[in-house]
Amino acid sequence: MTGALEEAQPPRRKVIDLRSDTVTKPTAKMLQAMMSAEVGDDVWGDDPTVNALQDYAARLFGKEAGLFCPSGTMTNQIAIKVHTHPGDELLCADNSHIYLYEGGGIAFNSGVQPKLLPSNRGRITAGQVAGAINMEDSHFPTTRLVCLENTANKGGGSYYTLDEIKAIAEVCRTHGLKLHLDGARVFNAFAEAGYGPGDLGPLFDSVSICLSKGLGCPVGSLLLGTTDFIRRAHRIRKVLGGGMRQAGFLAAAGLYALRNNVERLRDDHARARRLGAALQGLPYVSYLAPVDTNIAIFNVAPGWDAKALAEWFRSRGVLLSTMAPGVLRLVTHLDVDEQDVDDVVQLLAAAATAAELAPGAAPTPLPAATTAAADGINGGPKAGLEAGAKEGIDEAGNGGPGACVGGVDPTAGEE
Numbered sequence: 001m002t003g004a005l006e007e008a009q010p011p012r013r014k015v016i017d018l019r020s021d022t023v024t025k026p027t028a029k030m031l032q033a034m035m036s037a038e039v040g041d042d043v044w045g046d047d048p049t050v051n052a053l054q055d056y057a058a059r060l061f062g063k064e065a066g067l068f069c070p071s072g073t074m075t076n077q078i079a080i081k082v083h084t085h086p087g088d089e090l091l092c093a094d095n096s097h098i099y100l101y102e103g104g105g106i107a108f109n110s111g112v113q114p115k116l117l118p119s120n121r122g123r124i125t126a127g128q129v130a131g132a133i134n135m136e137d138s139h140f141p142t143t144r145l146v147c148l149e150n151t152a153n154k155g156g157g158s159y160y161t162l163d164e165i166k167a168i169a170e171v172c173r174t175h176g177l178k179l180h181l182d183g184a185r186v187f188n189a190f191a192e193a194g195y196g197p198g199d200l201g202p203l204f205d206s207v208s209i210c211l212s213k214g215l216g217c218p219v220g221s222l223l224l225g226t227t228d229f230i231r232r233a234h235r236i237r238k239v240l241g242g243g244m245r246q247a248g249f250l251a252a253a254g255l256y257a258l259r260n261n262v263e264r265l266r267d268d269h270a271r272a273r274r275l276g277a278a279l280q281g282l283p284y285v286s287y288l289a290p291v292d293t294n295i296a297i298f299n300v301a302p303g304w305d306a307k308a309l310a311e312w313f314r315s316r317g318v319l320l321s322t323m324a325p326g327v328l329r330l331v332t333h334l335d336v337d338e339q340d341v342d343d344v345v346q347l348l349a350a351a352a353t354a355a356e357l358a359p360g361a362a363p364t365p366l367p368a369a370t371t372a373a374a375d376g377i378n379g380g381p382k383a384g385l386e387a388g389a390k391e392g393i394d395e396a397g398n399g400g401p402g403a404c405v406g407g408v409d410p411t412a413g414e415e
């Protein structure tokens, strides 16, 4: 009986987009909150919803003030600008977003040079920071700022422990360095790491959080800090063209997300772990990075063609992203449910026995769905994996040459 009912169901037509958690669309309830927002001109400081969001987030993290900005790139870059002078140096992980994926903004906006510290899946240590600080000497740039990323995107969603961060904060305090957090996905860390915003906020001089990743908003990031820091940040936001007018419609989505979409991140993590478990032991997976939060990254085994694999999934309605040649990534988020994960788990197993994917198989002609994607269905030419892979970078600024996570099999990218 159940079988007959199942057969009567039309086939699922939904595209399961696992490229990034930035791809979510606002839910009906979020849209409702947005549409009923009270707004004003935020450049005049008149938007009550923007003001409420800034206050709410600042209080959450134990900071004095907040600033609503269009993107996480802008909040990070403003923080760097405010904390530094041209010719200074900042310390960050070698695969951090601020260095790799913000268009050279550290140099462009602030005239600052980064000193890259080799990371453990995107995380650096207090010892590394202490060892990297330049001595006071006119030959050397002044080490001024340390930037941490938590969770670490290219680290496959890995997160710091509170003790690790406390130790880094202590080194910064001792040496008079500022400490900034790129917390684009810090709520994912909170869901796993046993600490919360009230623990982290006081350890940092500035905190950037993104509303447009796991929290499901269409737009928006917040920069948090002292009243004086935010006053100076406000001026830089203006210079960068980031002053928005009736931005309360967007801020309302942020308030909604902070109140409703934080707890559910645990579901994303459980789903990512399910995907990770399904990937374990598959013949085309040579290395699977630990699945700590909502990101699963794997290296494609020698002999298998990563591009053909991604294409095979895409032609079946599942989008993955290419982090680097031979490195694929799956990200769970608000728009991926249990049924989607069931479907992907089945496909992951099916790919292992698909004759056309087997090592040594002749290349197959592109299926119709691929052409449709290239024609603009599913988001236009750039949305396709092919485009992302060619450019080496995807829509969210992820990927790019050498994009494999630290700790991934060093043969990554050789295929």
Ligand SMILES: Cc1ncc(COP(=O)(O)O)c(C=O)c1O
Pocket (backbone or CB within 6 Å): 022, 070, 071, 072, 073, 074, 076, 097, 098, 149, 151, 152, 153, 182, 184, 185, 210, 212, 221, 396, 397, 398
């Ligand atoms: C760790 C990290 N920081 C910052 C950003 C930048 O955010 P936005 O895309 O809003 O500029 C991203 C985007 O993916 C990210 O992953």
